[in-house]
Amino acid sequence: MLKTQTLLAGACALLVASAAQAESAAEAAVDFRQGVMNVYSWNVTAMRRMARGDAPFDLAAFQSHAKDLTAAAGLDVLKGFPEDSVTDESDARDEIWLNWGTFEERHAALKEQAAKLVEVAASGDQAAMKEQFGKTAGTCKGCHDDFKN
């Protein structure tokens, strides 16, 4: 009887430890993906301010932000959305996992448009940069509309 109790206690301890680890893994995933989104946002916001005339247009800064947005878009952010990673801190909708293929396509669209923005920014043509910036930022909005609370 004592042995059974000991075994049960051990099994419970393992279960609790396992649940804590799972929670921690989900939290780490949320921290990572939100970190990536913050990097997107930092760069998009800076370019938006220039594109709208809310800040002086600084070509070198715009090019740097386009480069960094592309680098961030190249990060494997999809790994930050494991299936068990719905937490109170997250605005991710279940639709992400129900429509995973679409979610992947949205990420690919951001990568593609951000890479084009780097190309266009190299030309220094402000009108073209603003147009391509709009397309790039549009991929953020499109994804948020469908997949973010």
Place this chain on the structure above:
Amino acid sequence: MLKTQTLLAGACALLVASAAQAESAAEAAVDFRQGVMNVYSWNVTAMRRMARGDAPFDLAAFQSHAKDLTAAAGLDVLKGFPEDSVTDESDARDEIWLNWGTFEERHAALKEQAAKLVEVAASGDQAAMKEQFGKTAGTCKGCHDDFKN
């Protein structure tokens, strides 16, 4: 007199708006740099688990994490540390701004060691990867010891 009061009220409104904008800019900077740190952490933690044997060694995953750490190290994170960006949410120490040159060197060291980790990971030599991972993670610790609360 009424005109003076109106002018004063207007000046106050501008001051308040300006303070709010400054706070918001500092918060945005903190969100950005903490986002970058979260991306570092996500990749370093995954590689550390493999290096320590806490997770099965997966060469492709290790290589991907080394690549993403290098991409994140290449982001212009120093722009996320403007001088007025000390907030309650931040663990950044004043030493960052008092020793800015050293802080820049630490960031350069991370970039250099992470890039070497990508090279070593391409070889697939696990012992070499673990050694270079230690050097890379050491640049995180060295910087945190001096510059993070």
